[in-house]
Amino acid sequence: MNREWLEKDFYKDLGVSSSATQDEIKKAYRRLARDLHPDKNPGDSTAEDRFKAVSEANAVLSDPEKRKEYDEARKLFAGGGFGRGGFTPGAGYGQPGGFSGGEFNLGDIFGPGANAGAADGGLGDLLGGLFNRGGTRTSSRPRRGSDVETETTLGFREAAQGVTVPLRMTSPAACTTCHGSGAKPGTSPRVCPHCNGSGVVSRNQGAFGFSEPCEDCRGTGSIIDDPCVDCRGSGIQNRTRTITVRIPPGVRDGQRIRLAGQGEAGLRGAPPGDLFVTVHVSQDKVFGRNADDLTLVLPVSYAELVLGTTVSVPTLDGRVGVKVPPGTADGRTLRVRGRGVPKRDGGAGDLLVTVKVAIPQKLDDNASEALRRYAEAEKTSGFDPRAGWAGA
Template sequence: MSSKDWIEKDFYAVLGVDKAASADDVKKAYRKLARDSHPDHNPGDPKAEERFKAASEAYAVLGDDAKRREYDELRSLFGSGAFRRGARGAGQPGGVPFDVSDLFGGATGGAGDRRFGGAGFQDLFSSIFSGGAGGPAGPAAARGPARGRDVEAEVALDFGDAVRGVTLPLTLRAPGVCDTCHGNGAKPGTQPRTCPVCHGAGVTNRNQGSFSFSEPCRNCQGVGTVVEEKCPECQGTGGVTKTRTLNVRFPAGVADGQKIRLAGRGEPGARGGPAGDLFVHVKVRPDELFGRTGDDLTLTVPVTFAEAVLGTDLRVPTLDGAVTLRVPPGTPSGRILRARGKGVVRRDGQAGDLLVTLDVVVPARVSDEARAALETFAAQTPPAAREHLEARVRRFS
């Protein structure tokens, strides 16, 4: 909803209630309108749909105590066409109607509307008007050298480095502080001087009728200083494109897709303004053996049929050595064994686990002696599970 809607629309009239109506009366009026004009009860009726939307819009304001107070204050200030542009009053001939879009820039969904709908009535006027009686100056009054833009880079890490943490040099070709003028934009031996128009404030005031508006100073572009003799290297901007190398610390456990922020390592601000930030996007190369699920590492290890049946002590690799896991007799394929504390180290110093999935390997070919032994084993193995399956087959045959 735009800020102009709050001024131009009478939400009380939409709901059919008096301005002094209680919160319960407002709710009852809305429910009745919503029920009578709901699109499900009026299929194919565009007028009913418009009435339903208007009622919902009105109740979104009047049904909220804080928004209702702001709405009433704003309507009281701008009500009945009391504001006019020019010397004549609202009721005098020749008076030109005051256009609300002059205040809100004609926007219906821009930053001004978001500020009005979210920050509230007082914040709206403190940010638009300055120089009024006792009113706080808007954000423009604090203007100065502009902050530099943020810079993004991408780094590919080996799997082990991402898990353990690593410091790597990162070479960037991006705007940096000019070494000749050290960022102030002035020729060596000279200094920027205070802007004679805004006197260093970075903003100027413009009067429009009863109001005073603050806007960035056009003489210094809101910086507050003027460079008369520009630096020959950066042409007065304070920054140049150059190659620089930074040492970036990637913490242990950094994940693929994570973003590392280095404050103040981005593009320098114009003429000595604060630098932006550097955001490093992390890409982790897959490992041949290990996978990762959160703070746990995963590993699939093949075991023979005999090892699964008889049990064995299995040596498995980790990122910092090897551990021995006990495979109990009769272990099925797909069982997961856990090596505690052999995963990714968390920020609190605790570590995840290594999850080892056992994969029973069935040989494609066996020797005659092995086949004979398997046949003997099969003859001695009770087919309990198969009997249960065959019973189900007979049931549905």
């Protein structure tokens, strides 16, 4: 548990309630990150601080395990409970109905077996990291960097065919000067002598034994005597970088793409988080999409439907001739196999061409006369477009 979490209200930072869903948290973070991004507010230190606070809040609340740990800790420590000076460990000790006997370790109550059968992640799991269990020390492990989310917008054909795009983003990354160690180049961190590298120390307060983060090394297990001047010993710094992202063919609107190891840098050389890119796809003037099939509407004349024709239509990689059989009904869909959206297995969907009659708004005298002669010939032949319609 990060002790600094108890001093912050991550829900307030994101402007959501403590009962907010993961989707509500995600939407709130995206909105705030977009408004507070350093690229959008150059030179605004207030916006930059808010951006950092929002990013930290999202890193905790978007991770179900971290959020659960944070929520339980807030409940436990609400109103100063168990805080320094806010808790009286001897209260009730040796009193009627109170504790009696020798030294009492609260970790024994909440340790394994004290709550047999309880669900994982209960109070015992939370307190296990705060209270000393039998005087043993747990090793300090570097915390993985937080995941980072960003968005990009692609054209319809780019999304269908796949494209490589550069993403420019500002986020915490490993310091390029010390390569994430936090120490000045040419020096190295040393093991903390106070906690022997464990990151935690034990102390007794009355009848209770506590384990808490080591104040000398701030829970990291190591001390940097000569910190890096660029990152001030943290091993990370905000950096604007350009990442080349390969968008695979057939990506859909709203799809998230994961780039392992491209997220926020871990503290002092810990593994970085991942980058998640949400893709938005613009509409196309010609094409639509139905799963892996491309769709388009082909304007044709009445004569082309009656007599039949072959029409050249566009595809993602050129044009193809589509045969319209004689007597084709208006609104019929013709299928061209293998000319749709590329699939991951190497194949492709189909091109679905729907024919639609285009009606001329104005005819010259010759065309009008020809159409009248055709109408008379049509009646003479016995054709009735409404035969059998509505009881006729």
